[in-house]
Amino acid sequence: MTRISAKYLAKRVVISYVTILIIMTLLFILLRSMPGNFISGMITPEMTAAQVERLEARWGLNDPLWLQYLRFLVNYQMGNFGWSPTWNTPVWQLVIRRLPRTVILFGGIFILGFMIGPLVGMYLGWWRGSSRDQTVFTGGLLAYSMPVFWIAWLFIWLFNFELGWLPSAYMLTPFPEFELTPLTVIRDLLWHITLPLISVAAVGWVGSMLVMRTQMNNVTDEDFVHLARAKGLSERTVMIKHAARNALIPVATQAIVGIAFIIDGSVIIENVFNWPGMGQILVQGVLNRDFPTTQAIFFVLAVLIVVARLVTDIAYTYLDPRIKFGEEG
């Protein structure tokens, strides 16, 4: 039953862990080369030199670099991200509170994008070269070229400003007048998430559509497609049950790669819709020179990507019967 051996699983986990370590090292180098340091956000012109010195000593900035690096590695793996001068709370708490919100938005975008894209790509690839294919394909590329925040503004203008149907900001109603039960909260969440999701989906479906279209076109001439047709199956059954299933595999690969790119979309969309997630404080942290927050958010997003890649990678090897990893060969 299980095609994935423990050895393969262990190897993947170790590679992911090493990747995270390397990313941490890069992050350390990157932020040490940034002008200013962790305490520049806390120093005010009225502070005396002695006070600045005391701050430096407290944050361990006078220690040798290797010690700082080691401390950074250990602290980060323990989830000890330091103290945010902007929000005046431990960064860990910021992350814990905001991570689920980002994951909700991120998951929604991911699912929606990979539901619409392959479906459209399937039809376009099957009838490649037809005028309908040309029109939808050109239109899709045009949609792919739109700045996400701009199309989001247009949607806000239409659905919020003109029609007043959907809210344009926040994840939940800030001061709810309705009774707070799980059902109403979920309904409120869905109501708030609609506009961000539509905005990203309007652009994001194209990526998987492009891959699916190419793959679909590649399988149209395969033997098993001709066989299915010769068996007398309807065109629709051949397309969906026989061609599309095989074309889907490279789309799954692309989904793994695409995870990193969806993060970008959610960073922007969080800022447009005031979604209280991690992308929002990342940008604010960079602009306020809030080093601990910036560093921690970057790290958590990177870990999120690595973990998501690991999970999809394993799921993918599990789903595709032709891949036999973990067995010698």
Next chain:
Amino acid sequence: MAAEERSWYQSTRRKWEPRFERIARGWRRYRQHRMGILGLGILVFFSFWALFPDVFAPHSPQWTAYLGTEPGRLTARQVETLPHPPAFGDPFYAPLGTNDYGTDIATLMVYSAETALYIGFAAGILSSLVGVPLGLISGYYGDTWIDETIQRIADITYSLPFLPLVIVLVAVRGITTTNIILAIVIKSWVNNCIIIRGETLSLKERAYVDSAKVAGASDARIVFRHILPNILPLSFVYLAQDAAAAILTQAALAYLGLADFTTFSWGLMLQNIQSRGYIFQAPWWLLPPGIAITLVAAAFYFMGFSMEDVANPQRD
């Protein structure tokens, strides 16, 4: 003497003719794609804007509504009318209206074309210059430690969140157009590298590579003379896609407040309309920059996908 010259001319001509022939054949295939021609047309149009902005712009960038280029002050009543909707001669000529400072939107649009095209071409070319050679090397020495090293680096780069990385890099290095381009390239070379590697892996098994090897050609000669010409069309496809992605990334950075404020750019125009709070009041200011970004990015995508068909003809 004359005979010698003619023979030199003829031998050169014989040497180059097949290459011209190949380019001409590619162009004929490319021309069949209405989408590719459309993309090329859009790009040429915006290139004219970028090259000769003073010809196409109705005013100079220093021009202000009501005052023109004269120094002076707007009256309170005049300031109230800003941002001014499109006006044709009365009280001033501004075909796309003005922003809240009284600068002509059409002028800003024309002068911004240069930044977008510069970022697109520079980021596209740079990521190809990094990604294509690495992909070639990685593919040619497939399954050796060289390949493994390059693939590990690519893997780690894939795991970095792109936009956060660019945001941090730009914040570290200072917000200039050059730094934005460099930050984009740090991530975008990976795609080119992976694709070129895959293509090289299959190309190096071809018979003509074997015969070159038997003839005693060095690795460098095989890679650059025999494999590179075959992957060049494909690398142009990804160059175009990188260019489009770079233009969109610049707009996104500008939206987040990380635009180079010393140059004109469409992203900056959109950032301004947001920071000054006129998104829902001034459609003549909101729509043109977004449409322009979309058109230029789409032009690169259109050309890329049409070239893909030239590079890798599909079965009809």
